[in-house]
Amino acid sequence: MSRFFSSKYKSLIPYTPGEQPKNMDYIKLNTNESPFAPSPRSQKLAKAAAKNLQLYSDPECRDLVRKAAEHFGVSTEEILFTNGSDEILNFAFMAFCQDGAAFPDITYGFYSVFAELNGVPYTEIPLKEDFTIDIEDYKGLNKTIFLANPNAPTGIALSVSEIEEIIKSNPDNVVVIDEAYVDFGAESVLPLIRKYDNLLITQTFSKSRSLAGGRLGFGIGSKELIQDLNTIKYSTNPYNVNRMTAAAGIGALKDKNYTKKNCHIVEQNRRYTEIELEKLGFTMTSSSANFLFAKHNTIDGKEIYQRLKEKGVLIRHFDKERLKDYNRITIGSKKQMKVFIEKLNEVLKELL
Ligand SMILES: *Cc1c(COP(=O)(O)O)cnc(C)c1O
Numbered sequence: 001m002s003r004f005f006s007s008k009y010k011s012l013i014p015y016t017p018g019e020q021p022k023n024m025d026y027i028k029l030n031t032n033e034s035p036f037a038p039s040p041r042s043q044k045l046a047k048a049a050a051k052n053l054q055l056y057s058d059p060e061c062r063d064l065v066r067k068a069a070e071h072f073g074v075s076t077e078e079i080l081f082t083n084g085s086d087e088i089l090n091f092a093f094m095a096f097c098q099d100g101a102a103f104p105d106i107t108y109g110f111y112s113v114f115a116e117l118n119g120v121p122y123t124e125i126p127l128k129e130d131f132t133i134d135i136e137d138y139k140g141l142n143k144t145i146f147l148a149n150p151n152a153p154t155g156i157a158l159s160v161s162e163i164e165e166i167i168k169s170n171p172d173n174v175v176v177i178d179e180a181y182v183d184f185g186a187e188s189v190l191p192l193i194r195k196y197d198n199l200l201i202t203q204t205f206s207k208s209r210s211l212a213g214g215r216l217g218f219g220i221g222s223k224e225l226i227q228d229l230n231t232i233k234y235s236t237n238p239y240n241v242n243r244m245t246a247a248a249g250i251g252a253l254k255d256k257n258y259t260k261k262n263c264h265i266v267e268q269n270r271r272y273t274e275i276e277l278e279k280l281g282f283t284m285t286s287s288s289a290n291f292l293f294a295k296h297n298t299i300d301g302k303e304i305y306q307r308l309k310e311k312g313v314l315i316r317h318f319d320k321e322r323l324k325d326y327n328r329i330t331i332g333s334k335k336q337m338k339v340f341i342e343k344l345n346e347v348l349k350e351l352l
Pocket of ligand 1: 032083084085086087108148152178180203204205206212215216217
């Protein structure tokens with residue numbers, strides 16, 4: 001730390017991203033990326049956009065916004081694109097958290113980092129013993145609520161009606177529903193958007209649309225909420241979405257059947273992996289996401305993680321007390337999952 005670092009940031013502990021090893025020999029099942037390439041039109045349009053990189057990108061992302069508004073059935077004033085959904089989540093912490101924030105004790109690790117970064121006081125509400133959310137804990141909180149649905153790293157989803165109860169009982173605070181994984185089997189709260197002016201939905205192109213490296217996320221909410229988020233955006237980085245990424249986003253929306261097919265394959269591979277893991281003595285939460293959260297009935301989570309890594313398979317281990325018995329395993333291609341199960345079999349043989 002330099003002696004110039006602002007005192008307000010001195011105790012900030014940044015988010016720890018999953019490992020991104022340089023040698024790509026690893027089977028990477030640790031950061032919930034898609035095993036599939038970006039859609040054909042994503043690639044083609046991004047390449048074409050590269051020819052104009054001497055020009056700034058459109059700060060309003062008009063073509064992308066128009067296409068997305070049509071895709072999601074909202075107006076162009078109800079949607080805002082950002083540099084990954086992490087950026088819009090940060091904007092929401094900056095814009096809407098005057099009364100403090102609340103989120104589960106086990107959820108996306110970035111929420112507490114954004115809260116700290118922005119000096120927002122926050123409450124972490126414990127999940128129940130089985131890792132589910134008790135919606136009663138979130139009723140009438142008078143704080144800005146952040147819920148990942150499905151939640152991470154558990155994969156467990158709430159229903160639209162459960163989320164609606166939370167939104168309804170906090171009319172004077174924004175409720176942010178982070179739908180990063182919604183395309184893998186959960187239900188989106190999109191139909192509620194016109195009913196509640198305190199609902200902000202965030203989604204990403206990183207997971208189901210194979211554009212993690214492009215950095216594209218967005219929020220959908222009332223015109224007024226989006227206006228506020230735009231005030232933050234134009235006060236930080238108006239050109240937050242680059243030309244190639246905006247073009248790739250349009251391509252992904254045009255190739256919506258490609259996305260749909262890939263999500264379906266991931267769901268099938270999740271089922272396959274679940275069955276194989278059960279046979280090997282693992283228990284899992286019921287996941288509606290592109291990952292499984294699994295614990296072996298006798299062997300330590302970290303041990304499994306380390307031994308798999310030695311064999312060239314990366315999964316995600318968290319050291320947090322309530323999570324340390326578990327590992328989060330991204331669902332990749334069928335071939336990747338078969339190798340994962342094979343290597344896991346070897347690891348268990350060594351240890352049992
Ligand atoms: C991956 C993820 C995000 C953000 O992803 P971006 O790549 O920044 O769009 C947001 N929330 C959750 C729960 C995630 O897992």
